[in-house]
Structure formats: structure tokens, C-alpha cells
Amino acid sequence: MMDWTDRHCRFFHRQLSRHARLYTEMITTGALLHGDVPRHLDFDPAEHPLALQLGGSEPHELAHCARLGQRWGYDEINLNCGCPSERVQRGAFGACLMAEPALVADCVKAMRDAVSIPVTVKHRIGIDQGEDYGFVRDFVGRLHEAGCAAFIVHARNAWLRGLSAKENREVPPLRYEVVYRLAGDFPRACFVLNGGIASLAAAAVPLQRLHGVMLGRAAYQDPYLLAAVDRELFGAAEPPPTRSQVVAAMSAYLERQAAAGVPPRAILRHMLQLLHGEHGARNWRRLLSDPRFIERHGARSLHAAARAFAGRHSAWSDAAASPAA
Numbered sequence: 001m002m003d004w005t006d007r008h009c010r011f012f013h014r015q016l017s018r019h020a021r022l023y024t025e026m027i028t029t030g031a032l033l034h035g036d037v038p039r040h041l042d043f044d045p046a047e048h049p050l051a052l053q054l055g056g057s058e059p060h061e062l063a064h065c066a067r068l069g070q071r072w073g074y075d076e077i078n079l080n081c082g083c084p085s086e087r088v089q090r091g092a093f094g095a096c097l098m099a100e101p102a103l104v105a106d107c108v109k110a111m112r113d114a115v116s117i118p119v120t121v122k123h124r125i126g127i128d129q130g131e132d133y134g135f136v137r138d139f140v141g142r143l144h145e146a147g148c149a150a151f152i153v154h155a156r157n158a159w160l161r162g163l164s165a166k167e168n169r170e171v172p173p174l175r176y177e178v179v180y181r182l183a184g185d186f187p188r189a190c191f192v193l194n195g196g197i198a199s200l201a202a203a204a205v206p207l208q209r210l211h212g213v214m215l216g217r218a219a220y221q222d223p224y225l226l227a228a229v230d231r232e233l234f235g236a237a238e239p240p241p242t243r244s245q246v247v248a249a250m251s252a253y254l255e256r257q258a259a260a261g262v263p264p265r266a267i268l269r270h271m272l273q274l275l276h277g278e279h280g281a282r283n284w285r286r287l288l289s290d291p292r293f294i295e296r297h298g299a300r301s302l303h304a305a306a307r308a309f310a311g312r313h314s315a316w317s318d319a320a321a322s323p324a325a
Contacts, residue, residue, distance in 0.1 A: 004220055008262075009270040010047045011253060013219065015246045016226035019234040021049045023214075026080045028093075029056030032065045041072045051076035053122070055083065057093045057103060059110035066111040066119065077111055079104070081123040082194075084158035085165040095158035098127050101139045105146035112147045122152040122194070125178045128159055133178060140182055140189070150190040152214055153179045169195075169217075180209050199225060200232055207233070222276040243274055244306070251302035258299035265294055268301060280309060 003025060005013075010022045027040050043050060052069040054077060056062045066077045081104060083094035097104050104121070111119045121143055125136045140151060156172040163171055174196045183191045193206045194214040203213040219226055224243060230236035254267050268288045275281035287293050287305045297304040 006266075006270075007043045007047070008257070008267045009220070010050065011044050012246075012250055012267075012270050013223060013226055014044075014046050015249045016223060016241060017229040019049075019230050019236065020226060021051060021076070022047055023051045023078060024053050026053045026055045026083060027065075029054060029058065029061040029065050032068055033061060037068060041068065041074075043072075045073075048073075049075045051078045051120070053078045053080055055080045055093045057097055057100075057107065059103075059106045062107050063110040063114040066115045070115040070117050074117065076118045076120055077115060078120045078122055078152070079107060079111070081121055082152075082154050082158065083165070084124075084160060084163070084168040095124050095127055096160055098123055098136075098139055098158070101142040104139075105142045108143050108146040108148045118150060119148060120150040120152060121148050122154070124154050124156060124158040125175060126157040128157065128161070131157070131175075133181065136178065137182065137185060140186060144186055144189055149188070150192070150211075151182070152192040152194055153182065154194040155179050156195050176206065179206075183210055198222075200228055203233075220270075221273055223271075223273055224276065243278075246274065247302055247306050251300075251306070254302055255299045264298055264301050265291075268294065271302075284309070 005023060005025045010024070013020070013022060024043075031040055041052070052066075052072075052074040054062060054065055054069075056065065056079075062079065069077050080094055081097045085094065108119055108121065123136075123139065126132070127135075143151070155174050155176050155178060156168070158168055159172055176193065179191060179193050183189075190211045192212040192214055193210050194216065197203050197206070197213050197215055198218040203215075206213050215226075227240040227246075230238075231240060250267070250271060254264060257267060258264055272285045272288055273281075275284045284305065287308060288301065293304070294301050
């Protein structure tokens with residue numbers, strides 16, 4: 001989710017669910033060691049609970065970055081051992097680390113020694129075309145011995161050669177049974193299923209057998225599905241937010257951020273799919289991606305878009321009228 005789940009995206013998603021745990025995009029250790037740390041780590045307090053996802057393979061560097069994450073107030077440090085992109089492989093981290101369980105265990109131990117918040121690992125069920133269960137079992141076992149108690153498992157292999165990152169999300173077959181077997185073999189660990197979950201209905205069966213599910217691109221491409229998470233999965237009594245309520249909250253956020261110098265498009269781009277599957281979705285996307293519309297309305301772009309839909313789409317009437325918008 002690099003370049004996707006930035007702080008503006010996460011603030012938007014938090015308006016849809018109070019309880020779902022949010023994850024940053026993967027941030028490399030190099031970016032934190034040599035780059036602008038506040039730019040990478042700053043977030044709005046409303047984003048809690050929030051996990052910092054790190055990419056790296058040097059134990060001492062990961063320990064330093066984990067300490068930064070705890071100092072910044074994150075609730076969890078997550079090590080990415082699942083990304084198969086060639087760029088990530090050239091950095092010697094991501095899915096290729098599954099071939100080096102001893103090194104990953106050292107990384108986990110170094111981070112756990114450095115912080116008091118949970119350290120978790122996101123990984124695949126194998127690399128290339130091998131389907132030996134023992135490979136992933138031994139990987140998880142080595143990390144569990146090093147102190148990792150929670151695993152987010154993308155239930156596909158990562159093919160390190162011959163497939164693009166996009167193809168790696170589609171071509172290797174999903175094998176949920178591998179994750180269920182891991183949960184049985186490591187009953188004291190927490191397992192979260194990732195991969196192919198595109199709706200809350202699809203999450204029902206995994207949630208009967210595992211501790212959680214992770215939504216990635218499904219939540220980005222149809223963000224309003226998150227609005228039902230609190231009631232359906234966390235038992236919240238309050239009704240889900242309406243789209244118009246989300247627009248009102250995000251309009252106020254946009255004005256605050258624009259006043260601080262953030263370009264409106266940096267926020268609007270994450271909201272293009274808010275009407276996914278609804279009447280008017282195409283026009284909504286057109287307005288929020290039109291440079292002329294954004295230039296004309298600036299920090300009031302969401303307010304202007306909501307007004308454009310008032311009277312033509314009932315879900316938007318109160319957003320257009322809201323003072324916060």
C-alpha cells in the first residue's frame with residue numbers, strides 16, 4: 001500500500017470506522033534514518049489504533065526505527081515480509097526475507113528489545129512456486145520463538161521472479177487452509193488473514209477460525225464498506241456514519257490541512273471512491289479529480305462537490321447544508 005495509506009487516507013478511513021486497526025504504508029528504515037522523520041511519522045491522534053509498518057532487514061536499524069515509532073505514539077510495529085516488488089527485493093527486504101528466517105528472528109528480537117509495544121510480522125505463505133507447508137511453518141515457528149505473537153498472513157505465495165507486484169496479488173492461488181493450519185499449530189499466537197477479502201460477508205468464515213482479517217485494496221476501492229465494520233464486527237450500538245457525515249468531517253479536515261499548506265488533491269485523491277456503486281459515483285470522481293474544479297474551490301472543494309449533489313442525491317443534502325462542510 002505504498003503511496004496509498006498515507007496519513008490523509010487513514011484519517012478518512014477513521015471517519016468510517018472507530019475500531020478497525022489502521023496500518024501505515026510501508027516505510028523503509030532508510031527513509032527514517034536519512035530522511036524527514038516527522039514527514040513520515042506524523043499522524044493525527046484520531047487515527048488510533050494505528051500500526052507503523054516498516055521495511056528493512058538490519059536488526060539495529062529496525063530497532064532504532066521501532067523506537068522512533070513508539071516515541072511518536074504508534075500502537076504497534078509491523079515488519080513487512082510480504083511485499084514481492086522488485087524494488088523492495090533490491091533493498092533486501094519484503095517477501096525475500098522469508099528465505100532468511102534466522103535474520104528475521106534477529107530483527108524481531110531487536111525490535112522487541114527496543115520497544116514495549118507489540119511487534120508483529122506480515123508475510124506470505126511461501127515464496128516462488130513451492131507449496132511445502134513446512135517452509136512457512138518453520139518461518140512462523142522461528143519468529144514465534146523470537147517473541148513475535150501476531151502474524152498477518154497473505155494467503156498466497158510471493159513469486160519473486162516472473163510476476164509483477166500486481167500479478168502477485170492475483171496469480172498465485174489463495175490457500176486459506178494454510179493459515180488455518182498455522183493457527184492450529186501455534187495456538188498461542190494471533191493470526192490475521194490477508195488476501196482476497198473484498199467484503200465483510202467474505203470475512204465471516206475466516207473470523208470464525210482466526211483472530212482477524214485485513215482489508216487492503218478492497219477498503220481503498222470501496223471505502224464505505226468500512227462503515228459497517230464497527231457494528232458488524234465490533235458490536236457497536238451506534239449507527240454507521242452516512243456518506244454525508246463523512247464528507248462534512250473530511251471537509252473540515254481539508255480546510256485545516258490546506259491552511260497548513262497541504263495541497264487539496266493530496267486529500268481528495270483518497271475520496272474518489274466514496275460513492276463506489278452508488279448513483280452519481282462517476283460524477284463525484286470527475287469533480288474531485290478535475291484540476292480546474294480543485295483550483296477554483298481549493299479548500300472548499302468537498303463542500304462544493306457536496307452542494308453539486310444536493311437535490312440530486314438524497315445522501316448528500318445534509319452534507320451540503322452542514323456548517324462544518
